[in-house]
Amino acid sequence: xxxxxxxxxxxxxxxxxxxxxxxxxxxxxxxxxxxxxxxxxxxxxxxxxxxxxxxxxxxxxxxxxxxxxxxxxx
Amino acid sequence: xxxxxxxxxxxxxxxxxxxxxxxxxxxxxxxxxxxxxxxxxxxxxxxxxxxxxxxxxxxxxxxxxxxxxxxxxxxxxxxxxxxxxxxxxxxxxxxxxxxxxxxxxxxxxxxxxxxxxxxxxxxxxxxxxxxxxxxxxxxxxxxxxxxxxxxxxxxxxxxxxxxxxxxxxxxxxxxxxxxxxxxxxxxxxxxxxxxxxxxxxxxxxxxxxxxxxxxxxxxxxxxxxxxxxxxxxxxxxxxxxxxxxxxxx
Numbered sequence: 001x002x003x004x005x006x007x008x009x010x011x012x013x014x015x016x017x018x019x020x021x022x023x024x025x026x027x028x029x030x031x032x033x034x035x036x037x038x039x040x041x042x043x044x045x046x047x048x049x050x051x052x053x054x055x056x057x058x059x060x061x062x063x064x065x066x067x068x069x070x071x072x073x074x
Numbered sequence: 075x076x077x078x079x080x081x082x083x084x085x086x087x088x089x090x091x092x093x094x095x096x097x098x099x100x101x102x103x104x105x106x107x108x109x110x111x112x113x114x115x116x117x118x119x120x121x122x123x124x125x126x127x128x129x130x131x132x133x134x135x136x137x138x139x140x141x142x143x144x145x146x147x148x149x150x151x152x153x154x155x156x157x158x159x160x161x162x163x164x165x166x167x168x169x170x171x172x173x174x175x176x177x178x179x180x181x182x183x184x185x186x187x188x189x190x191x192x193x194x195x196x197x198x199x200x201x202x203x204x205x206x207x208x209x210x211x212x213x214x215x216x217x218x219x220x221x222x223x224x225x226x227x228x229x230x231x232x233x234x235x236x237x238x239x240x241x242x243x244x245x246x247x248x249x250x251x252x253x254x255x256x257x258x259x260x261x262x263x264x265x266x267x268x269x270x271x272x273x274x275x276x277x278x279x280x281x282x283x284x285x286x287x288x289x290x291x292x293x294x295x296x297x298x299x300x301x302x303x304x305x306x307x308x309x310x311x312x313x314x315x316x317x318x319x320x321x322x323x
Contacts, residue, residue, distance in 0.1 A: 013300055016249065017300055024248060025237055025238055028240045028244055029237045032237065054233050059238070059241065
């Protein structure tokens with residue numbers, strides 16, 4: 001399996017992974033906040049705001065976790 | 075004859091089938107999946123039946139695959155993870171062949187449909203949750219509490235961890251879908267430029283089409299690899315609650 005062992009492709013793979021990780025967490029956080037606003041609390045936009053902040057934090061946490069894994073594998 | 079570069083992704087039903095209000099029509103994507111399953115089964119059975127000491131080309135390729143997937147599982151899940159070898163190997167080889175066969179002009183890339191990738195990722199994620207609860211019981215909820223968190227931070231950390239967990243299936247599905255769709259759209263646009271450019275300047279985008287095709291083969295491998303290794307990582311997290319993170323700190 002040459003490509004994943006090739007340093008260029010391995011680096012590309014890791015870079016692509018982090019980008020999606022940040023985005024996905026932001027979407028999930030914002031989505032949950034928006035859903036809470038619209039269906040549960042009828043609280044204007046506060047749910048969306050808080051959800052986005054939590055989503056951003058979760059995305060960075062996921063990216064951090066991935067980065068820790070590379071250190072181990074070298 | 076302006077045509078959207080996203081046009082090739084549209085699916086048209088060849089044989090419309092409706093089963094109790096459920097649309098299970100046969101379209102290009104379904105046929106491609108059958109082709110992939112048939113091809114993989116044929117190749118692997120051919121590779122496995124010879125079983126020579128000095129392997130044939132096909133056999134050594136299959137052995138390379140098996141060794142690669144085994145190393146991946148051992149790295150992320152440890153010895154216990156080998157129970158999942160058949161599942162992980164099937165997933166990897168299926169996605170890889172879907173990606174690679176889709177690069178042949180005229181065929182269809184099944185993994186450029188988010189329905190397909192989302193079905194995979196939701197299945198994988200649900201499985202990791204079920205495995206976690208079966209192995210650890212209620213203690214598996216501890217996955218929401220990172221080790222070493224001071225008590226007063228818990229109300230903040232729990233929602234963050236919950237969102238970061240829920241983001242996993244989404245990022246898994248979107249990553250594969252987006253990479254495949256984007257790659258093929260670029261190829262489509264470049265090839266469109268070749269045709270409109272004519273002989274004078276059209277050769278330039280054509281050269282780029284060929285170069286991009288080479289890159290896309292690499293991307294096909296990488297995306298199949300990332301999808302499978304993250305499957306292993308998620309299953310591994312369910313196996314060893316905080317085990318991997320304990321080492322990292």
